Amino acid sequence: DQVFHIVPETFQQVQHLQHLCSTLLLDLWKPQLPEDIWAGEDVHTRVPASLVKEVKDSLDHHMISYKVLIPDVQELVDQSMPKERNSHRQVPEGYVYTQYHPMEEIYQWMTQIQKSNSELVTQHYLGKTVENRTMYYLQISQPSDKTKKIVWMDCGIHAREWISPAFCQWFVKEILQNYKSDPTISRFLQNLDLYVLPVLNIDGYIYSWEKDRLWRKNRSPHMNGTCYGTDLNRNFNSSWGSIGVSYNCSSEIFCGSGPESEPETRAVAQFIESRKSDILCYLTIHSYGQYILTPYGSTTKPPSNSEELMHVAEKAAAALMGKYGTSYKVGSTSLILYNNSGSSRDWAHMIGIPLSYTFELRDKGTHGFLLPSYQIQPTCEETM
Amino acid sequence: DIDGVGRKYYLELVLEDVLDKDSTVNCTAEVLYHLGNNNIAPDVQVTLEGELKNTDEADNIFYHRIKSLEKELVAENIPDSYGNVPPEMEPIRLLAWVASGYVIWQNSTENTKFQLAQIKHVKQVKRSDEYLEFDYMILLHEMVSQEIIPWQMTVLWHPQHGVKVTQ
Numbered sequence: 247d248q249v250f251h252i253v254p255e256t257f258q259q260v261q262h263l264q265h266l267c268s269t270l271l272l273d274l275w276k277p278q279l280p281e282d283i284w285a286g287e288d289v290h291t292r293v294p295a296s297l298v299k300e301v302k303d304s305l306d307h308h309m310i311s312y313k314v315l316i317p318d319v320q321e322l323v324d325q326s327m328p329k330e331r332n333s334h335r336q337v338p339e340g341y342v343y344t345q346y347h348p349m350e351e352i353y354q355w356m357t358q359i360q361k362s363n364s365e366l367v368t369q370h371y372l373g374k375t376v377e378n379r380t381m382y383y384l385q386i387s388q389p390s391d392k393t394k395k396i397v398w399m400d401c402g403i404h405a406r407e408w409i410s411p412a413f414c415q416w417f418v419k420e421i422l423q424n425y426k427s428d429p430t431i432s433r434f435l436q437n438l439d440l441y442v443l444p445v446l447n448i449d450g451y452i453y454s455w456e457k458d459r460l461w462r463k464n465r466s467p468h469m470n471g472t473c474y475g476t477d478l479n480r481n482f483n484s485s486w487g488s489i490g491v492s493y494n495c496s497s498e499i500f501c502g503s504g505p506e507s508e509p510e511t512r513a514v515a516q517f518i519e520s521r522k523s524d525i526l527c528y529l530t531i532h533s534y535g536q537y538i539l540t541p542y543g544s545t546t547k548p549p550s551n552s553e554e555l556m557h558v559a560e561k562a563a564a565a566l567m568g569k570y571g572t573s574y575k576v577g578s579t580s581l582i583l584y585n586n587s588g589s590s591r592d593w594a595h596m597i598g599i600p601l602s603y604t605f606e607l608r609d610k611g612t613h614g615f616l617l618p619s620y621q622i623q624p625t626c627e628e629t630m
Numbered sequence: 631d632i633d634g635v636g637r638k639y640y641l642e643l644v645l646e647d648v649l650d651k652d653s654t655v656n657c658t659a660e661v662l663y664h665l666g667n668n669n670i671a672p673d674v675q676v677t678l679e680g681e682l683k684n685t686d687e688a689d690n691i692f693y694h695r696i697k698s699l700e701k702e703l704v705a706e707n708i709p710d711s712y713g714n715v716p717p718e719m720e721p722i723r724l725l726a727w728v729a730s731g732y733v734i735w736q737n738s739t740e741n742t743k744f745q746l747a748q749i750k751h752v753k754q755v756k757r758s759d760e761y762l763e764f765d766y767m768i769l770l771h772e773m774v775s776q777e778i779i780p781w782q783m784t785v786l787w788h789p790q791h792g793v794k795v796t797q
Contacts, residue, residue, distance in 0.1 A: 346712055459711045460747060460769065460778045477776070490774075498776035535773075584774045611745035612648075614771055618713030 248298055249275065249316035252289040252305065259310050260285050266304060270297055290315060343416050344622045346408050349379075349452045352444055355415065356382055363422050365389070366435075373513025376466045377449045381513050386421060386440040396521060399529040400443040400514065403478050403590065405450030405461045406615040407533040409607050409625055414444040414531065416626035438526070446510060447478055460615060464508055468495040476502035479530075480586060481511045482593035485544035490586030501588050511590075518594060527601040528594035534614050535583070535606035536574045538563055541595040543579035543586035551600055552578075558601060569628035572608065579604070605629065636665040637740065647683060648724070655680040663740050671736045689789040692721045696754065696762050703754040703764075722752060725793070726766055729785040732795045734770065743773035750780065761786045 254260045264280040266272065273292040274280065283289055293301050305312050316322060341355055360369045366388060372381040387394070401414035421440065425431045445451050449465040463475030473495035480491045486505035487493070494500060506512050518525060538559045541549045549555060556576065563574040575582055579589070595602040608617055608625045617625070631637050639661045647653035655678055662673040696703060708723050709715045715723055726749050734744040751767040763786050770779045786794040 455711075460771075462776060492775075498778070611771075613709060613713050614745050614747050616709045616711070616713040616748060618709065618715075621713070 247292055247295050247319040248314050249290060249292050249319060250301070250305075250312050251315040252291070252310060252312040253287070254283065254285055254289065254310055257285060259308060262304075262308050263289060263310065266301065267291065270301070272297075272301070292316075292319060341419075343412070343419055343626075345619050346412055346622070347415070348455050349445065349448055352411065352415070353382075356384060356444065359384065359418060359422070366422065366425070367418075372443065372517055373509060375447075375449045375510055376464055376508065379448045379452075381443070381446070381448060381510065383441055383443040383517075384418060386418070386435070386442065388425075388435040390436065393524070394437060394439045395526040396439050396441055396524050397527045397529070398441045398443075398518065398525055399531065400446045400590070401531045402445035402451055403447050403530060404532060405447050405454040405463070406459060407531075407607075408454070408615070409533045409617045409622065410531040411445045411451065412622050413607060413626050413629060414442055416622070417630065418442055418444075420626075420630055443514070446514065448510075450475070462498050463500065464510055466502075466508055468503075476500055476508050478508060478510055479532075479590055480588040481506065481508050482515065482588045482590045484542075484589060484592035484596050485587040488587040489544055490584060491588060499586070505588065514590065515593070518599075519597060522597055522599060525594075525599050527603075528591065528599045529603055529605065530590050531605050531607065533607040533617065534609055534611065536572065536608060536610055537583065537604070537606040538574055538576045539579045539583065539591070539604040539606065540576070541578060541602055542592050543584075543589050544592060546578070546580045548578065549595055555601065555603075559603060566628045570624050572624075572628055632662075634665065636663050638662045645678075645682075650683070653683055655682060668739050672738060674735065686789065688721075693762065693789050699754070702756055704752070706749075706751045708749040708752070722764070723749065725764065725785060725787060726752070726768060728793050729766065729783055729795045730768055730770065730781075732793075733768075733781055733783055733797065736797075741774060745771045745773070747771040747778060755784075761788050761791070 252263065254263050260283050264283055267274055267280045267283075274289075275292060276288060276290040277283060302312075341358075347355070356369055360367045366386055368385045368387070369382050370385055372383050374380060399414065399417070402411040404410070421431055421435075425435055447464050450461055450463060453465055454461045461475070463477050465474055466476050467474055475495070477491075477499045480486075480499055480501035483505035487501050490499065491501040492499050502508055502511075506515055518528070540552065540555045540559055559576045563576050567573055579586065589604070591602045591604045607629060608621060613621075641659040641661065643657050643659060645655045645657055657676055657678045657680075659677070660673075660675045664670045664672065703722070705719055705722065708719050708726075727746055730746040734746075738744065747769040749766060749768050753765045755763040755765055757763050763784065766783050766785060768781050768783065770781055771777075772779060782797070784796045786796075
């Protein structure tokens with residue numbers, strides 16, 4: 247498609263131009279309407295590729311002078327597209343960790359990460375989502391004789407919290423890039439295995455890219471397909487359905503038809519249950535708010551090891567603040583945020599995992615869920 | 631707690647300039663949530679202990695830029711999905727933020743925590759008087775219910791006369 251710059255000189259030329267625009271349904275950029283075309287005034291119009299010759303011939307025939315302002319509209323469109331979505335290479339060497347990625351790219355990234363780091367990383371099947379997509383987690387494990395304890399981290403349980411999956415990817419990259427050179431990470435991997443689930447709520451995440459940026463829940467249909475989505479973080483079997491939930495599908499905190507009613511919940515719960523004696527720490531990453539939350543949400547009664555939980559969390563918050571001065575509040579959900587039941591973090595603690603935390607990443611509401619990509623790096627760096 | 635009236639909070643706050651993090655002003659506030667009736671906005675009294683920065687220059691630049699637009703300003707999705715805001719839209723966003731503060735105040739209870747999530751749509755409405763008028767469709771995020779609430783607000787602004795919101 248091209249854009250023409252035309253200046254009709256006479257009344258007849260104006261009339262011809264108006265006729266051309268109306269009969270060929272040309273996209274008039276300036277002025278807005280054919281009736282506003284005047285002799286001596288600029289006219290800009292977009293001409294579809296298939297009509298370029300016809301329009302040129304017609305203008306020549308009527309001795310109307312013109313100039314091609316834009317020889318290729320598509321090229322200009324492509325150039326002006328936010329860099330966010332073009333020209334991604336799928337290999338981690340070229341993978342841009344400071345931008346948000348759609349699920350397709352995250353799947354490819356996982357495959358690549360395992361390929362390029364096969365001595366340390368294995369990709370494992372976890373389960374399937376409502377819409378039958380496969381859930382994978384990455385196991386980062388240094389080969390050794392001793393059985394190691396496990397740290398589990400999941401991201402993206404809530405679709406709209408894009409900074410969360412971005413952090414999981416960043417985290418994996420940081421570990422893999424630095425495990426040989428960084429003594430802390432190296433010691434860490436000598437004693438612990440890391441299990442990372444980059445996107446828990448895959449269907450919801452895709453939906454937030456394609457249909458509704460502020461979607462939160464999964465995509466399970468209810469009431470004959472008239473209502474969608476269970477809040478996966480209200481669906482776990484921890485005082486399920488008791489407080490801070492809705493039994494109504496149309497609510498953002500709908501807890502589902504029963505505990506673990508959702509395949510995503512079951513996939514995670516079954517795995518963690520089967521390995522619970524080896525899991526030292528359960529981390530689940532959310533946004534926004536800047537909190538490190540400890541159990542419980544369903545009651546203000548403190549967990550048995552609350553001193554230890556708070557101590558570790560406070561050290562983490564202090565370390566985080568040391569990086570860029572970002573302040574995180576630390577405490578139990580029911581005391582510093584709100585009441586909720588059925589959260590994955592509460593459930594993990596209830597089945598015996600001693601250190602169980604929810605991280606709510608940046609920010610405090612200025613951008614909320616729409617955290618700009620230039621904040622991905624600082625957010626991830628401080629959270630490391 | 632005040633019997634028969636409601637619950638009053640006494641707050642000490644620090645205001646921080648969004649555009650200049652080092653510029654802060656202390657203030658105190660009293661907020662009274664009325665008993666029972668959730669349809670009345672809480673009473674708010676604020677005392678500033680210091681002065682707010684003078685913004686006349688930036689205000690006037692923005693005011694004249696909009697006044698001199700040939701076509702009414704129209705925009706949507708601020709910020710966009712990736713969190714980006716085109717620089718020329720920054721004042722539009724700040725205005726929405728201020729105006730949404732009023733809406734949030736009018737609709738707050740002790741059990742709500744609202745934030746402006748996104749401007750879905752904004753349209754300038756040309757006026758014959760000196761005010762600028764913008765019709766906003768915004769999305770508010772409520773933390774406790776996690777709901778996203780669309781809200782229509784008409785905002786009037788003038789550099790000397792400030793912001794007025796009609797819902």
